[in-house]
Amino acid sequence: MTEHLKAAPVPYANEKFLNSPDGRILRILAEYQEPLARFRREQIQDTVVFFGSARFHGRKDAAENLAAVEHNHTASSAVQFEQDVKRAQAGIDMARYYDEARQLAHRLTKWSLEIPARRHRFVVTTGGGPGIMEAANLGAHEAGGKTIGLNIQLPFEQYPNQYITPSLNFLFHYFFMRKFWFAYLAKALVIFPGGFGTMDELFEILTLAQTDKLAKKIIVIIYGSEYWNRVINFQTFVDAGTIAPEDLELFKIVDTPDAAFEFLRDGLTKYHLGGGPRKQTEVLPEIAKTRP
Numbered sequence: 001m002t003e004h005l006k007a008a009p010v011p012y013a014n015e016k017f018l019n020s021p022d023g024r025i026l027r028i029l030a031e032y033q034e035p036l037a038r039f040r041r042e043q044i045q046d047t048v049v050f051f052g053s054a055r056f057h058g059r060k061d062a063a064e065n066l067a068a069v070e071h072n073h074t075a076s077s078a079v080q081f082e083q084d085v086k087r088a089q090a091g092i093d094m095a096r097y098y099d100e101a102r103q104l105a106h107r108l109t110k111w112s113l114e115i116p117a118r119r120h121r122f123v124v125t126t127g128g129g130p131g132i133m134e135a136a137n138l139g140a141h142e143a144g145g146k147t148i149g150l151n152i153q154l155p156f157e158q159y160p161n162q163y164i165t166p167s168l169n170f171l172f173h174y175f176f177m178r179k180f181w182f183a184y185l186a187k188a189l190v191i192f193p194g195g196f197g198t199m200d201e202l203f204e205i206l207t208l209a210q211t212d213k214l215a216k217k218i219i220v221i222i223y224g225s226e227y228w229n230r231v232i233n234f235q236t237f238v239d240a241g242t243i244a245p246e247d248l249e250l251f252k253i254v255d256t257p258d259a260a261f262e263f264l265r266d267g268l269t270k271y272h273l274g275g276g277p278r279k280q281t282e283v284l285p286e287i288a289k290t291r292p
Helices: 021-041 059-071 078-113 132-142 175-184 196-210 225-231 234-239 245-250 257-273
Strands: 047-051 123-126 147-152 169-172 186-191 219-223 252-254
Touching: 021 169, 021 175, 047 078, 047 132, 047 196, 059 078, 078 123, 078 132, 078 219, 078 257, 123 132, 132 147, 147 175, 169 175, 175 186, 175 196, 186 196, 186 257, 196 219, 196 245, 219 257, 225 252, 234 245, 252 257
Parallel strands: 047 123, 047 186, 123 147, 147 169, 186 219, 219 252
Antiparallel strands: none
16 A cells, blocks of 8 residues: 655645745745735725823823822832832823824714715724723724724734724734724724833824825824923924924924814815825725725
8 A cells, every 4th residue: 555645735824934034935925915915905005103101091090000109109119119109100290192083083083984985094003002002992893984904913912902893803914014904994093101212103104204205195293292392303404404394394282172172073074085285195905995
């Protein structure tokens, strides 16, 4: 009786190959094609992206955290305890941004749902985690709209928040592919106070806009002048000659949900609904197509 070798796996089912360095290009392509297929299936035309700290909480949770820190004095020293209380107090001070991101996302989503269109317009999108991301997803969810979470694998666990539309809950391995999807569908960007990641995302979009690498007008809002004016002195760039004065017109700094919403609504209407002075191109034509 003739014996045969066990059949080898076909390449696309060979997990050892797919997870090897040689399979990297396929993993990268998968992080492009799989989201594209889902965006097409869910009829997502474009997005408004909210960025901001993952560490902020609403006022109630921030107050409970401060009370817990003060009550459970387990710090190794008085200095450590003072630092813990200071951070918890800062959480209360910054909680307004969680609440205001929620309000803004809610109002934007309610407005977008009234737009007559075959596909979903200006869908609130975040990095899918806690903090400002959760607040924006929550606001959009409460308004009855779809909402997107583009999460990322990290050394420490970051679970997707519960307010993301389940069919629009994504997980990426590659930061650059995640950034691609943030920018590719976005018609506006709202930057709440945040850390290194928020700064990275803000300046990447500003660089793309400054160098005219975007095939569309992206409206950029920087939210919270009290915070951002302490973190970045934009005028210093101009004074030093490292950017042009008109580069400051690439974004607008606002301090209230009302001001942010009005700027978003007017800009989105001008450039992406009613037509503006700059000709718009279809950024993702594949999404507009139905299946044959």
